[in-house]
Amino acid sequence: MDTDTRRSFLRKACGIVVGGAIVFAGPSYLVARELVLRNIFMDEKQATRALKKSPFIEVETALRAKEDKTEANVLGRPPAINIAALSNGRESFVPCACWQCVSRCGAIAVIDNRTGKVKRMEGNINLPRSNGRLCVKGRAGHQHLEDPDRLLHPMKRKEGSKRGDDQWERISWEEALDLIVRGGEIDGRKVKGLKTLRDEGHPEEFMFHYGRMKGSTSKLIKSYFLAAYGTKTIGNHTSICEGGKWTAQELTWGKHYDVNDVLNTNCILIFGSNPIEAHTSHIPFSQRIMEMVKNKHVPMYTFDVRLNKTGAKSTQWVPIKPGTDLAVVLAMTHVVIAEKLYDQAFYEKWTNTTIADIEAHVKDYTPEWAEAISGVPAKTIKRIAIEYAKAKPGTIISYRGAVAHYNGVMTERAIFMLEALCGYINAKGGRLMAVNGKWKSSFKKPKGHSKKLKILDGEGYALPTHHASHQVLRMIKEGAHGRPHIYMTYCYNATYANGDCRENIEILKDETLIPFSIAVDVGYGEGTKYADLVLPDAYYLERWAWEDMVSQNQIPEYYIRQPALPSLPGEVRDFQDVVCELARQIGMGDPAQGGDGSFMIQSAEEFVKDACEHTPGVKEAGGFDYMKQYGAWYDRTQQPLYEQHAKVLTPEKLEGAIVDEKTGVIWKGKPGQDYTTTKKAYKKYVGQMIGNIPYKGFPPDKINKSGYLEIHSQFLVDKGFPGLPTWMPIPEHENLKPDELILTTYKVAMQSHSRTQSNAFLSEIYHRNPALINPVTAGKLGLSDKETVEVTSEIGSIVTTLDVRESVVPGVIAISHHCGHWAHGRFATAGKEKSPFGRDGYPDLKRIWWKDNGVHPNWIIPNKGDPIAGQQRFMDTVVTVVKKT
Amino acid sequence: MKKEGKTRDQKKAGLGIGRREFLKKAALGASAVGIASITAPGKIVAAVSENAENNGGKQRRNLAMLIDLRKCVGCSSCATACKSENGVPLGVFRSWVKIVEKGTYPNVSSHFLPRLCQHCEDAPCLRNCPTNATYKNDDGLILINEDRCMTCGMCVSSCPYRARFINPETEVADKCTFCAHKVMRGELPACVDACPYGARIFGDLNDSNSEIRKIMDTEPVQVLSPERGTKPKVFYIALNRSTAETMGGKYEELG
Numbered sequence A: 001m002d003t004d005t006r007r008s009f010l011r012k013a014c015g016i017v018v019g020g021a022i023v024f025a026g027p028s029y030l031v032a033r034e035l036v037l038r039n040i041f042m043d044e045k046q047a048t049r050a051l052k053k054s055p056f057i058e059v060e061t062a063l064r065a066k067e068d069k070t071e072a073n074v075l076g077r078p079p080a081i082n083i084a085a086l087s088n089g090r091e092s093f094v095p096c097a098c099w100q101c102v103s104r105c106g107a108i109a110v111i112d113n114r115t116g117k118v119k120r121m122e123g124n125i126n127l128p129r130s131n132g133r134l135c136v137k138g139r140a141g142h143q144h145l146e147d148p149d150r151l152l153h154p155m156k157r158k159e160g161s162k163r164g165d166d167q168w169e170r171i172s173w174e175e176a177l178d179l180i181v182r183g184g185e186i187d188g189r190k191v192k193g194l195k196t197l198r199d200e201g202h203p204e205e206f207m208f209h210y211g212r213m214k215g216s217t218s219k220l221i222k223s224y225f226l227a228a229y230g231t232k233t234i235g236n237h238t239s240i241c242e243g244g245k246w247t248a249q250e251l252t253w254g255k256h257y258d259v260n261d262v263l264n265t266n267c268i269l270i271f272g273s274n275p276i277e278a279h280t281s282h283i284p285f286s287q288r289i290m291e292m293v294k295n296k297h298v299p300m301y302t303f304d305v306r307l308n309k310t311g312a313k314s315t316q317w318v319p320i321k322p323g324t325d326l327a328v329v330l331a332m333t334h335v336v337i338a339e340k341l342y343d344q345a346f347y348e349k350w351t352n353t354t355i356a357d358i359e360a361h362v363k364d365y366t367p368e369w370a371e372a373i374s375g376v377p378a379k380t381i382k383r384i385a386i387e388y389a390k391a392k393p394g395t396i397i398s399y400r401g402a403v404a405h406y407n408g409v410m411t412e413r414a415i416f417m418l419e420a421l422c423g424y425i426n427a428k429g430g431r432l433m434a435v436n437g438k439w440k441s442s443f444k445k446p447k448g449h450s451k452k453l454k455i456l457d458g459e460g461y462a463l464p465t466h467h468a469s470h471q472v473l474r475m476i477k478e479g480a481h482g483r484p485h486i487y488m489t490y491c492y493n494a495t496y497a498n499g500d501c502r503e504n505i506e507i508l509k510d511e512t513l514i515p516f517s518i519a520v521d522v523g524y525g526e527g528t529k530y531a532d533l534v535l536p537d538a539y540y541l542e543r544w545a546w547e548d549m550v551s552q553n554q555i556p557e558y559y560i561r562q563p564a565l566p567s568l569p570g571e572v573r574d575f576q577d578v579v580c581e582l583a584r585q586i587g588m589g590d591p592a593q594g595g596d597g598s599f600m601i602q603s604a605e606e607f608v609k610d611a612c613e614h615t616p617g618v619k620e621a622g623g624f625d626y627m628k629q630y631g632a633w634y635d636r637t638q639q640p641l642y643e644q645h646a647k648v649l650t651p652e653k654l655e656g657a658i659v660d661e662k663t664g665v666i667w668k669g670k671p672g673q674d675y676t677t678t679k680k681a682y683k684k685y686v687g688q689m690i691g692n693i694p695y696k697g698f699p700p701d702k703i704n705k706s707g708y709l710e711i712h713s714q715f716l717v718d719k720g721f722p723g724l725p726t727w728m729p730i731p732e733h734e735n736l737k738p739d740e741l742i743l744t745t746y747k748v749a750m751q752s753h754s755r756t757q758s759n760a761f762l763s764e765i766y767h768r769n770p771a772l773i774n775p776v777t778a779g780k781l782g783l784s785d786k787e788t789v790e791v792t793s794e795i796g797s798i799v800t801t802l803d804v805r806e807s808v809v810p811g812v813i814a815i816s817h818h819c820g821h822w823a824h825g826r827f828a829t830a831g832k833e834k835s836p837f838g839r840d841g842y843p844d845l846k847r848i849w850w851k852d853n854g855v856h857p858n859w860i861i862p863n864k865g866d867p868i869a870g871q872q873r874f875m876d877t878v879v880t881v882v883k884k885t
Numbered sequence B: 001m002k003k004e005g006k007t008r009d010q011k012k013a014g015l016g017i018g019r020r021e022f023l024k025k026a027a028l029g030a031s032a033v034g035i036a037s038i039t040a041p042g043k044i045v046a047a048v049s050e051n052a053e054n055n056g057g058k059q060r061r062n063l064a065m066l067i068d069l070r071k072c073v074g075c076s077s078c079a080t081a082c083k084s085e086n087g088v089p090l091g092v093f094r095s096w097v098k099i100v101e102k103g104t105y106p107n108v109s110s111h112f113l114p115r116l117c118q119h120c121e122d123a124p125c126l127r128n129c130p131t132n133a134t135y136k137n138d139d140g141l142i143l144i145n146e147d148r149c150m151t152c153g154m155c156v157s158s159c160p161y162r163a164r165f166i167n168p169e170t171e172v173a174d175k176c177t178f179c180a181h182k183v184m185r186g187e188l189p190a191c192v193d194a195c196p197y198g199a200r201i202f203g204d205l206n207d208s209n210s211e212i213r214k215i216m217d218t219e220p221v222q223v224l225s226p227e228r229g230t231k232p233k234v235f236y237i238a239l240n241r242s243t244a245e246t247m248g249g250k251y252e253e254l255g
Helices: A003-014 A029-037 A044-052 A055-063 A141-146 A173-182 A194-199 A215-229 A243-252 A282-295 A325-338 A344-350 A355-361 A367-374 A378-391 A408-421 A469-478 A501-509 A575-586 A604-614 A623-630 A714-718 A760-765 A775-780 B008-012 B019-025 B032-037 B041-054 B077-086 B124-128 B154-158 B190-194 B211-218 B241-245
Strands: A091-097 A106-112 A117-123 A155-157 A168-170 A184-186 A189-191 A206-210 A258-260 A268-271 A300-304 A316-319 A395-398 A431-433 A486-490 A516-521 A533-536 A545-547 A557-561 A632-634 A665-667 A685-690 A693-695 A740-746 A771-773 A788-793 A796-804 A812-816 A878-883 B063-068 B095-104 B107-116 B134-136 B142-144 B200-204 B234-237
Touching: A091 A557, A091 A623, A117 A141, A117 B077, A141 A760, A155 A173, A173 A184, A173 A194, A173 A533, A173 A575, A194 A206, A194 A575, A206 A215, A215 A545, A215 A575, A215 A604, A243 A408, A258 A395, A268 A282, A268 A325, A282 A300, A325 A355, A325 A367, A325 A378, A325 A408, A344 A355, A344 A408, A355 A408, A367 A378, A395 A408, A469 A501, A545 A604, A557 A623, A575 A604, A604 A623, A623 A632, A760 B077, A771 A775, A775 A796, B063 B211, B077 B095, B077 B190, B124 B134, B124 B154, B190 B200, B200 B211
Parallel strands: A206 A486, A268 A300, A268 A395, A300 A316, A486 A516, A516 A533, A740 A812, A771 A796, B063 B234
Antiparallel strands: A091 A106, A106 A117, A155 A168, A155 A533, A184 A189, A258 A431, A545 A557, A557 A632, A665 A685, A685 A693, A740 A878, A771 A812, A788 A796, A788 A878, B063 B200, B095 B107, B134 B142
16 A cells, blocks of 8 residues: 555544644544554555444454555554544543553543543553553552542641651641741741751751652652752662662663563563563563463563462463572573583673683582572473573563572672573663663753762662662661751652561651651552651642653653643642742742742643653654643654664764773773773773774673673672672571571562552452462461461561462462551551541442451561662561461 | 333443434444444334444344453453443452462462353343343343343342342442443443453454454354353353363452
8 A cells, every 4th residue: 555545544534644643533542542553554445444334343344454564564663643632522532651650651541521530541552662551550540539548638747646646737838838948846846947958058958768750750859859959868769679680780781771672582581570460661561471472482481489470371480499599590501501502702702701701600500409499490490591592582581589689689690691691682582771762851950069968878788879778767767877857758658668667667756866757649658657747749640741661662762641630639739849839939949039040940841841842853743732642752763772782883982082901991081090990980981892893882880890791790809799690598598497488579460569559449459468378388387278377577477367379389478568558548458547638428438348458568577688789688588477376 | 111221331321312312423433233232122123223224234243252361361450441431339340350270389370260241142141130121232242221120139140150240339230241332332342442461352253354253263262151051252262171160259359
């Protein structure tokens, strides 16, 4: 079909063509989506016939149309659909972005025009990431808007009450902002405000601690507001997620964030990851995995302590003892070398070691050795290693199950070694350095030096590049590096999300440790319960942002979030706008209004609009107006980015750079300077000289590593660790007593870690988490199914019920996250915990039929970091399990 | 017999208006067949004859669903989408997923069985409804006329798939309608639309070119409890017998 015919058809049948993109005026969004999904472009005759039928029949007819061979279609890049223009008398469509988990899929809020409420959520087909679909959490997202326990007003702790007493009084925004900016009295105590701290020259005593803050929200608050304010005492939550994985990547290939190119792979191995239920790119990733495994019959092996849903869909679930993935990976390396299945050319060109080095290093890591440690049969290890090495390419998925251990960093580095040996790094179908959208802004980044309290990284970790957030409160308690006067949390639930809930609560409740505690959140939960002041934030369907989550296709994607509804409920305000107001009141705003001009952004909407008008590509597509209608943009002519390291640098890039003799690193140092020992030399990295050719290599990010894949890390050697990936047993797992079990945690598809439980639909489906235990283990301990047990660790006990199952490794007790909230609204607490000023009379409230909301395992998991990255060791806790009498 | 009984789904779809008026307002592409499909039984005859006229005397549609269990991961997106779309209250489900684990460690497997009304060709609920509140429409969907339901519960107890329940809000019998209100607009049922992995296919078995027909012509498919002779219209690919045998039970808590 020639393009002209297609265009004329599209004009006639589907409406108008705007800027090269189709406006589907007739058929519904879903039909348009189906057409796009199937790369269907019909000719005029077929279309006329099809449109006489009902739309889904039309799709079927279209399927029979001749294959369109136009370039965009062959690439699988359909034209964009104007989502907003699909609105009709019945429904309005607002393109936005999900926020139920960190994947942040492009979404569409569908509004029922009769009620004016969001009636359902869809995925946005204009983004290739999730094929126009959402996960269960995303589909249920609009339920949060109706939560009778969501916060609607600023609240201050009542005089005479203690933190955590749930005694609140409503105050106006004026009062709240005045208290934050200029300080005042809380329960008779004088507290300082933000302006006071800044004027006194101690902006670092304002600590901002966020849980999930991404895209433009992070830019606006962190890179602009907090930077202009002058504090770098900014906490995150990466160490309770996958911080150790990122640190391992920084030690090895320099930067962090990987994508497994499953769509082009021939074999998938999974260590400690459950992408079909939870992943940082959940649906985009799992859709591609399922496509390969179920349609293309690519073998997938899941090594896990529990038969999760990814395991259920795998070629084989390989049960493995917790914390021993490293042993299996080392043994696989042994097999690949013994069988000579390595890619010597790749390995010896791009890594800083040779095959001979590794051969000697893994000599004793035999499959039999690994079997004794991991419980995985030697022959299974051998068979899978050979299949993986021969797959060309294969890819290994690893996540928290592999890295939230004492040896987590070593495990991730060992996986890199195995992948590099097979030549699968940055190769099509292997493990790739992720790409994402690079938004631009016309707002000048604040200049000037920020100060910080050294309380973010815990103590004694070798390379906590992503901080040790679970140690922050303990660091505040110890006080050796100062304490923040104002502690503000945003979308963060320290007491629930970190280990040792009790320790967190005690510190947060102590006014002598934290004088002024402010929590910003959408709902009242454990994160807000222990504060002095609570600010009601807008839900993600009510606020502005641009998003930039990593692509699953190696093509940068740009998309935005915009409010689905015209107004906010109660006195709710988007915290991003509150920040702009705070800046004005502190005196950071426009000089014309008496500010110092360090923060010129007026609102979140303005910030997003500015980015849309200044980001190349987005701007040309139509800027802000385009993004409001389409929701997303990506370059439909761009090829996926592979082999990024093998790019040869142009003479322009090399201008002014020198070559470091010792390492071959090309960098912009001064002549005579040594790259390795010069402080922060990595910031001046340009490339890596390999055999007289200047390559981009694997650029460093946090340490002065070379541009090679550093399978051997001198940095680790200097810190007293083995330079090559080496077996490190979990100290607590050595010499377990017969009655001791290893506690592991996991996530399910229906819930995010700690936030979605206030969703009626999701909590109805998943609200209780009996402890999973193998029948053999239960038998040994004299326990039976459904029995009430006490699970005790070194820091305390929880009481739960047992779910005896064949699908768990013996010697383990597995308890999921998500459950056991003691605040967070009535849907999260089986109707027990009504939030302050929570509303009654919602029909769903009286239908909360479940009485049990489960048990939270973090009460008995201590806050311990792995020695290299400081990653919280969620999977290492040793417990005893006895019948509760 | 009431003349103009309307289902709750009709009301939801904004169809509380005269049929003729509706025809004028109907969205582009919605066929007369679709409209007839959710009109109450008393109205069907007229609608069908009109339909036959408009449709050039073509045969009726026979709508069915095919669920490829190889692609189901038991995530419950379908269950949630159904609740949103149909306003199903907490405590009851029109669509849910049963999870079954089998085997002995370490040879264990996990299976997912999405459940919903089977829209049986020979439906026990239809036979057992004393007031004709349950009826089969022109597209073969089993639907409930709420105005005629007297909440006797006969249909609930006679359904071998335990797909029916008494809705605590409306206090009448309720179940999956294959999203009749959406289907008549030419859309897919919410669960089909929601499945992130495309495990569900919906279409007309009478259309030899439909995707569902083509797959069913080439791949082996199974139904639940074939021995009961209900002739379900929900078909499964890769339905495992022992999984099917444990299908009993309504929504059960997932672990």
